[in-house]
Amino acid sequence: MELSATALALIGLLLAAWTAGAAWVMIAAGSKSKQAEQSRKAARRMARMIDEAPAIPLLVRADGRIEGSERLAGWLGIDKLPQYLSELSGERKDGSLAGLSPEQLADLTQKVRHTQRTAAPFRLSLTTAGSHRSLALRGYLADPQISPGGAALIWVFDFSESEGELAQLREDAARAKGDFSALVGLIEAAPIPMWFRGPDSRLRLVNKAYVKAVGAPSADVTVEKQLELVEPVDGLTAAQIAAQAAEQNQSIERIVATTIDGQRRSLRVSDLPLGNDGVAGYAVDIEEMEEQARSFRAFRDAQRSMLDQLSIGVAQFDAERKLTFANQPFRRIFGIAPSTVVVGTSFERLLSEAREQGRTPEVRDFPAWRKEHVEWFTSDEAQEEAWPLSGGTHVRMVAQPMPDGGLVLIAEDRTEQLALSATRDTLLRTRTAIFDSLFEALAVVAPNGTLQLWNRSFAGVWALDPEMLDGHPNAEKMLEAIAPNLARPKQARAIGEVIRAATLDRKRTAGRVLMSDGRTLEFAGVPLPDGNGLLTTLDITDSQKAEDALRQRAEALEEADAVKTRFLANMSYEFRTPLTTIGGFAELLEAGVAGALTEQGQEYVAAILNSVERLTEQVENVLDLSQSEAGLLPIAKERIELLPFVTKIVREREQAITDAGLTLDLRGGAGGKLEADARQLGRAIGHLLDNAIAATPKGGRILVDVGKPKGITRIVVSDNGPGMAKDELSRALDGLRASADGTGLERRQGLGIPLARQLIEAHGGTLEIISRKGAGTSATILIP
Missing domain, CATH: 3.30.450.20 (PAS domain)
Structure with missing residues (x-):
């Protein structure tokens, strides 16, 4: 059967459309495949970027299941990331913790659930036990596109290094804070004034020492009033000098004087620039150092x-x-x-x-x-x-x-x-030679009683063995050797006392002992300047015998003096009684009691009376002189007027002065008084006046001067007669002396001057006679 052209055309169109669709599908598939490849690459890139990112996401679903990178397991210190959140904490085989600690896991679970319920974000920082990492967790509610079931998305950041730095910074900050506190405390407690100035050179901080130094009530007042510690120097204030230190960026140190607590003190002030922060300063009190x-x-x-x-x-x-x-x-x-x-x-x-x-x-x-x-x-x-x-x-x-x-x-x-040392050695040798040559026995004893030095005579005088002395024995041993040689051995103790007194008591003592051989020793202890003692011994046997003889003779003389005293007493009676009798009978004959006298008889009687008077005066002089020499002259002192007393004595000799053809000059001031025996002192002055009258030729002049200079009575009797030579004056002062055979008296001159001297000396005075041949004689009586 043959197809029509239309059918063929339709089939052709269909095949062409099918081919075009297939081509389009193929082209679209290629484009999608390319897009898918690009998406896979982008996903791998994103996954890689997430793996390399500093943060790792962790998705926690509502049922606790978790999704995340295995890198997070390493951060948590576990081998593999678990499926559930509760499994992030566990233990290793060795028993150590892995992942989070139970406390950290509980805290994280609580925050995750809270975010899932409320959609509130959270933050958490923790350190894992397994890896010791510091992790920062930021939790949010996950976007529904990521997980629509209300999951929580946690971003985990590893800030271990930052945490270490932060910890170090925190530690440094804490240390700096502590150091700053310590520094502030140290500055505050510092005994020296310290301060801080800002960039404007104004005070901002001062310590207690600064406040005390300026006498302010507080640091705030000091800063507020800007009280300066240092006074301006050369017109520059402390703030200006601190500004100079800041400008030069160099510390300035100076020594200034300021007043602190009312006292001027020397301070060493230092200003230290601290860059742009300001200037620090401190002051050190250097007054004691200065x-x-x-x-x-x-x-x-x-x-x-x-x-x-x-x-x-x-x-x-x-x-x-x-x-x-x-x-x-x-x-x-x-x-x-x-x-x-x-x-x-x-x-x-x-x-x-x-x-x-x-x-x-x-x-x-x-x-x-x-x-x-x-x-x-x-x-x-x-x-x-x-x-x-x-x-x-x-x-x-x-x-x-x-x-x-x-x-x-x-x-x-x-x-x-x-x-001097050489001279000393010579002197020591000389001393030793002299020491040994002395007749006196000497020994030097130290304060501890040791015999230090002795001469040759010492052993012989005390009959000691020289070899024993060579051993420098102590005093006790030496006394034990001396004791048998004493007539009385117990007297050795007295010798020891003398040695002790010289060495320890530093006193000079002496004693005398009789030796058994009849010798008499006299010893003495003498302290020496060097602390030693000197024991000196002298054999006084011969002098003792002479002393005994002298003592016997002194006793004989005392007896003779007693006989003399008795003789003077008897002679005073024997002389005065016959003279008184003769004078009495002569006065009776003169008065005609025995009948009228012829003129020649009257002359005889007058001659008898005159001789009796002269003889009586001579006897009085001899007896007074003898009594004065024997210290038996009686002195009966009384207060007498000096000038009238002397005037009376002169008046009694007025006739004799006139008969001798002399002139007399009596001088003196009134008011002088004297404690004396008027009779005896009158006799002394009278004898001096009589001698002057007798020695002055006719036409001569006699001066009697009476005064009391400086409280001492002075009576001067002077004449311008022929004067006496030195030997004549000596004989005149001697008067009566014992004859050469000692059996009688020899008259050297008149008795007036010797008697006057004895009478004046009996009053505690002195008689001074000055005579020159052809210039006269002057006798001065001085009685205190």
Whole structure:
């Protein structure tokens, strides 16, 4: 059957349409396949980006199932991500925790359920036990397109490094805060004023010491009123100086004086710039240090002034071995000029200059010797040397290292000391020779009783064994050896007391003992300046015998004196009684009791009465002189007027003066009084006046001067007669003396002057007679 053309056309159209549809389907399929490939690539890219992202998503469904990347399992410290949220906590085979801890899992579960119910987001930070990572969780309700069942989407961030940095920052911040608090507390408690200024140089912070120093009630008041501690100096305030420190970006330190608590104090003020933050400052009270510095300077000046007064040379060197001071004796010993000290000459140069002047010992290698002495500066101990110099000078050198590295050099000129030492040795030998040559026995005993020194006579006087003394025995042993040689052995104790008093009590005592051989020894203990005691012994046997003889003679003289006294008493009666009888009978004859007398008889009677009167006066003089020499003259003192008393004595001799053709001049002032025996003193003045009348030729002149200068009575009787030579005056003063054979009296001159002297001395006065041949005689009576 043959198809029609229409059918064929339709079939052709259908096949063409089918072919076109197939082609279109093929083209569409290719496009979709290409899109699907692109979607897979995009999905792989997104998955890769999510795997490389710093945050990992975790989808928690409503039934607790979870979906997430295996990388999250590594963050949680587990091997594989479980299917449910409750399985994120567990244990490893070794028993250690893996994943989250039960407390962390419970907290996360609660927050997830709360977000699923309320769609409220949450944040949670935790550290896993398995990996010790710090994770930050941000939870949200998942978009329905992601999970339509009300799932929660959790983004997990790993901030372990940030957490470490944050922890370090927190630790640093806490430490800085603590340090700042400690620093603030330290500044607040600091004993020195401290402050802080802002960029505008105004005070912002002050401590308690600053507040106390300015006398403010509080720190706030101090900052508010801008109370400055330091006064302006040279027109610049403390704020202006702080501004200069900030501009120069350099600390400024100065010493200023300010008033604190009413006292002027020296402060060391420092301003420290702190960049753009401001300027800090503090003040240190250096008043005590300044005072110590002033005291040190004053001490150094006083010390150097004192060293200049010493006889020992002293020089000071500093740590650089330069001469800083040398006193006058040091400069004199080494011939140093004052300019040497001023320029600070080095120690080596000083030794060289001293060597040039011959002021160092002569040595073979001087540079080596000088180098050895330079080591004195580094020595640990003082060094001492003896330097024999030219000209016989000997110097003792002492080098004392100082803690500051310097050196003190002491030079002592021992030339004179050595000479004195040699002289001392000579004196000691001389003393020993003299000590042994004395007749007196001597021994020196130390305070502990040990016999130190003795001479040769000591052992012989005390009959001791010289070998025993050579052992320097003590006093007790020596006394035990002396005791058997004494007539009374117990007297050895008295010798010991004398030794003890001289050595311990420092008293001088003496004693006397009788030896068994009949000798008499006198001993004494004398304290010596060195603390020892000297026992001196003298054999007084011969002098004792002479003393006994003298004692017997003295007793005989006392007996003779008693006989003399009795003789004078008897003679006074025996002389006066006959004279009185003769005078009485002569007066009776003169009165005519026995009848009228002839003219010649009257003359005889008158001559008898005159002789009796003269003899009575002579007897009175002899007896008074004898009694005065024997100390038996009675003196009855009374208060008398001096001038009337002397005038009366002169008036009694007025006739004799007139008959001798003499003139008398009586001088004196009224008012003078005297305690004296009027009769005896009158007799003394009368004798002197009678001698003047008798010795002055006719026409002569006698002067009597009475006065009381300085409370001493003075009576002067002078004449212009021929005077006496020295031997004549001596004989006149002697009067009566015992004859050469001792059996009678020898009259050398009249009795007037000797008697007057005795009478004046009986009143405690003195008689001075001055006479020159041809110039007259002057007798002066002085009575206190």
